[in-house]
Amino acid sequence: DPVAAIFGETAHGVMKAVDLLSRKYDCVVTNVPYLSRGKHGDLLRSFCEERHPDAKADIATVFLDRCLTFCRTGGTVSAVMPQNWLFLKSYMKLRERLLKKERWELVARLGPGAFETISGEVVKAILLCISHKRAPEGHLLCGLDVSVMRDAAAKAESMLDAEMQCVGQKQQLVNPDIRISFEDVTAEIYxxxxxxxxxxxxxxxxxxxxxxxxxxxxxxxxxxxxxxxxxxxxxxxxxxxxxxxxxxxxxxxxxxxxxxxxxxxxxxxxxxxxxxxxxxxxxxxxxxxxxxxxxxxxxxxxxxxxxxxxxxxxxxxxxxxxxxxxxxxxxxxxxxxxxxxxxxxxxx
CATH class of the missing domain: 3.90.220 (Adenine-n6-DNA-methyltransferase TaqI; Chain A, domain 2)
Known part of the structure; x- marks a missing residue:
């Protein structure tokens, strides 16, 4: 193989990655990397700003945005992510765009202790499923919360019979700061x-x-x-x-x-x-x-x-x-x- 002879096996890896990243998929499943914008290098910061301006605050949300582009129409992304982007104001435009253009299927709040190798309050994670298509009128976003469970094993077991809460996806757009919530947080007076x-x-x-x-x-x-x-x-x-x-x-x-x-x-x-x-x-x-x-x-x-x-x-x-x-x-x-x-x- 002349390519391998000149560039070695690395070239095959690169070509394989190019092939995989150029396809469209029915399902993308991943645990995204976490890295806030303040820790990005100049090249990464510039790339995120140019390609994913409303997701740029963390590499995790950039990956979610990118994964959605891998999907065929109707395809689904299932990802383990940090939970903070569901409510922090710096992600408000991202939440608004995804609520308007994608169909949210499930959000499971895992909370601290979701990873066996990471203890304490370091990472509070969610499981997220989003389909790459507009949500129909009246579509319900479903969620469950196992954040009070102490460790990963207890959370996994609790998810099997945790109470499911469903709220209108469109209703999320009128929440304060367009925050994702499974309770009715709208009111006449705040x-x-x-x-x-x-x-x-x-x-x-x-x-x-x-x-x-x-x-x-x-x-x-x-x-x-x-x-x-x-x-x-x-x-x-x-x-x-x-x-x-x-x-x-x-x-x-x-x-x-x-x-x-x-x-x-x-x-x-x-x-x-x-x-x-x-x-x-x-x-x-x-x-x-x-x-x-x-x-x-x-x-x-x-x-x-x-x-x-x-x-x-x-x-x-x-x-x-x-x-x-x-x-x-x-x-x-x-x-x-x-x-x-x-x-x-x-x-x-």
């Missing part, structure tokens, strides 16, 4: 309609700017700074002070150079709720003090509605509502107020 979710201060150097309040004698350069509560209670997370200097000193200079990010001005001196933006989303009362970026505040537009917001956010229903649209470990301040809110119910 929490964001009557309040603002606001992120706090990132000093970039807490050992320099932060102290426990009992470490200091009274000093006008230091202000109280709230942080994420460790449990839901009226007063929690109030143990810190920050070297503020009336925002005319070192921290203000670092803000100008981009070394620190002082945010939260809209919340300062207003009353609301302070939320720890991870896990169970514990809350405490917020009285307008400075607060760090490990937490977020919810500030009502009408202070009279604060008791109703407190009742909702301190209930199990709030964490369930947030986790329905965002399963990421840490939730953004914007997401915290994108949940349906029944003002009449919580006012009672």
């Amino acid at each position: 929490l964001k309609d009557i309040s603002d979710g606001i992120v706090g201060i990132q000093t970039g150097d807490f050992p320099q700017f932060g102290r426990f309040f009992w470490e200091l004698i009274e000093n006008l350069d230091w202000e109280f700074e709230a942080t994420t509560p460790d449990m839901t209670s009226p007063y929690n997370g109030k143990q810190f002070r920050i070297f503020w200097q009336n925002f005319e000193g070192i921290l203000a200079k670092r803000q100008k150079t981009g070394e620190s990010y002082v945010r939260g001005w809209k919340a300062f001196n207003n009353k609301g709720i302070l939320i720890g933006a991870m896990r169970e989303l514990p809350i405490t009362i917020y009285n307008g003090e400075l607060f760090d970026n490990n937490s977020a505040t919810i500030i009502p537009h009408n202070p009279a509605q604060l008791p109703a917001i407190w009742c909702f956010c301190s209930s199990p229903e709030y964490n369930i509502a947030v986790r329905e649209i965002d399963q990421k470990l840490n939730v953004t301040n914007a997401t915290l107020v994108k949940v349906p809110f029944d003002l009449d119910h919580w006012t009672k």
Whole structure:
């Protein structure tokens, strides 16, 4: 073989790959690679930007997009993928395009521990099946959730008899940020309609700017700074002070150079709720003090509605509502107020 004689067996591998990648398939099954855009090299980043602009945030979604092009009309892609693209705002245009142009068959949330060789919260995966054809009117997207099962074996067994939930595919397009959800997350009023979710201060150097309040004698350069509560209670997370200097000193200079990010001005001196933006989303009362970026505040537009917001956010229903649209470990301040809110119910 003259090709093999000159180029060796590598040439055969390349030609075989060219042949396989040029075909159309009825079914493509794969566990896609995961690599976020920040870790792409220049060549890969440029390729993803040019060929897959709305999927470019991770090589995983680029692979999904590419796999769909391998399919004949009506062919199906079945893939193991990270779950975050189902709800993060950076993938909103991708979700919109796929919901409009492809037929979603199944989404199975596996959660952490889905891989026997990877432990902890490193990877939260889904199983996804999408057919390469437009969904007919009234098509139902089906899903199941085995994320609470502890390990891969338990998840595999649970998938055999887990309760299937089905929702209209078209309905997903009216969800906040077009997030994929198997609950009805549409509502007449969302929490964001009557309040603002606001992120706090990132000093970039807490050992320099932060102290426990009992470490200091009274000093006008230091202000109280709230942080994420460790449990839901009226007063929690109030143990810190920050070297503020009336925002005319070192921290203000670092803000100008981009070394620190002082945010939260809209919340300062207003009353609301302070939320720890991870896990169970514990809350405490917020009285307008400075607060760090490990937490977020919810500030009502009408202070009279604060008791109703407190009742909702301190209930199990709030964490369930947030986790329905965002399963990421840490939730953004914007997401915290994108949940349906029944003002009449919580006012009672």
